Amino acid sequence: MIGSRSFLGRIVQFGILAALSAVACAQRTTAPTPADPQIAAALKQVSASRIQQTIEKLVSFQTRSTISAQDPASIAAGHGIGAAREWIESEFESYSRDCGGCLEVKTDSFIQQPAERIPQPTEITNVYAVLKGTDPENAKRIVLVTGHYDSRNSDTLNTTDPAPGANDDGSGTAVSLECARVLSKLKFPATIIFLTVAGEEQGLYGSRHFAQMAKSEGRDIEAVLNNDIVGGDRNPQQDTSVVRVFSEGVPLAATDADLRMIRNLGGENDSSSRELARYIAETGQAYDLAVKPMLVFRLDRYLRGGDHSAFNREGYAAVRFTEFREDFHHQHQNVRTENGVEYGDLARFVNFDYIANVARLNAATLASLASAPAPPASVHLLTKELQNDSTLTWAPSPGGLATSYEVVWRATTSPEWEHAQSAGNATSITLDKSKDNVIFAVRAVDNHGHRSLALTPLPER
Numbered sequence: 001m002i003g004s005r006s007f008l009g010r011i012v013q014f015g016i017l018a019a020l021s022a023v024a025c026a027q028r029t030t031a032p033t034p035a036d037p038q039i040a041a042a043l044k045q046v047s048a049s050r051i052q053q054t055i056e057k058l059v060s061f062q063t064r065s066t067i068s069a070q071d072p073a074s075i076a077a078g079h080g081i082g083a084a085r086e087w088i089e090s091e092f093e094s095y096s097r098d099c100g101g102c103l104e105v106k107t108d109s110f111i112q113q114p115a116e117r118i119p120q121p122t123e124i125t126n127v128y129a130v131l132k133g134t135d136p137e138n139a140k141r142i143v144l145v146t147g148h149y150d151s152r153n154s155d156t157l158n159t160t161d162p163a164p165g166a167n168d169d170g171s172g173t174a175v176s177l178e179c180a181r182v183l184s185k186l187k188f189p190a191t192i193i194f195l196t197v198a199g200e201e202q203g204l205y206g207s208r209h210f211a212q213m214a215k216s217e218g219r220d221i222e223a224v225l226n227n228d229i230v231g232g233d234r235n236p237q238q239d240t241s242v243v244r245v246f247s248e249g250v251p252l253a254a255t256d257a258d259l260r261m262i263r264n265l266g267g268e269n270d271s272s273s274r275e276l277a278r279y280i281a282e283t284g285q286a287y288d289l290a291v292k293p294m295l296v297f298r299l300d301r302y303l304r305g306g307d308h309s310a311f312n313r314e315g316y317a318a319v320r321f322t323e324f325r326e327d328f329h330h331q332h333q334n335v336r337t338e339n340g341v342e343y344g345d346l347a348r349f350v351n352f353d354y355i356a357n358v359a360r361l362n363a364a365t366l367a368s369l370a371s372a373p374a375p376p377a378s379v380h381l382l383t384k385e386l387q388n389d390s391t392l393t394w395a396p397s398p399g400g401l402a403t404s405y406e407v408v409w410r411a412t413t414s415p416e417w418e419h420a421q422s423a424g425n426a427t428s429i430t431l432d433k434s435k436d437n438v439i440f441a442v443r444a445v446d447n448h449g450h451r452s453l454a455l456t457p458l459p460e461r
């Protein structure tokens, strides 16, 4: 993945150890990724009414401002962010009871010192549940879904007036919870983390703390799905058939050496986050979901930000899901009516069926990745000789799940992979396609057809 942490370090003299080599001349278009019947059945369990209950409960805490009350009396009274935190933890615990204790429910708490939107030292707590992978090697691989449970009204420092946050980001919190409820009934070789963070509206504090902790612990997070404002606000211009998926192009974590390599290879459209976005697009097709991902090739909405960028900064692949059309009367607003216009982020403005469909797209992506092999450990494109053919070599997918490999490619101007060619169980392939004209990647496939994320090659001289 171009721009990943050890980008230059991976340009090594890579001996051609591969005993097997496939030679392919015929071009063929990609066979659709098959739907997994077990995953398809799980998606049917995603419930719009459960999501409605979750969001109405979150709204009932009146405000979930990160700097609102979290003392025992307020928690007992069901008011403020402390009460919201306790309730989310109890929800995860109840899902775990229903699956024989399959979820490990955890909190990540820290004291944030005063900053622009933090007037005094404030405890911030992320709440999450871990569905540990069943395969010891693959359990180290993590896919993660997140939403922020904190909310705000017109004033980021206001802690007393209502800040219902039904859409922003009760909707994303509900996606994390519903994915946990449904997917905890299945088993996967890799680990899934269902995360809800606080501190987003004050400056991404919760996600930054979690991402930095994961990085410092060396966690192998393959994918982060951040859902923020996925409520499908009921405005007349809303398009409930799509959800936007934002992915960074040039990685926030790119070093100067990475940037030079990106320029040399034409790699500005192949960050690991963008390969994740392409994976989501294929997953949406495989499961023929009612809400289709609409890929947007930028980090976030124009000049705006969110929690996925905190993971991008640590070098992780992370994307943001957001409804097609936001209504700015219904976010970051005090609840009021002015000149006949209703302001405020109220539950009645969101569309629970739409959120359920977004949750299905998230659950399908999480389950597919957690079922799939790891990507090949490295991929190289041979460049010693000037040739019109292209020879790719790769190191096997670690973890033992892969039974074959697939090369994918697309025109440099195409947004998604257009062609695929199986290499069988070989670890190299020669294609009669010029590396000048297309972009290649390799992915690992298991015997059920689960695909790994695609990994683009580095040059090998």
Ligand SMILES: [Zn+2]
Pocket: 148, 168, 169, 200, 228, 229
């Ligand atoms: Zn938000």
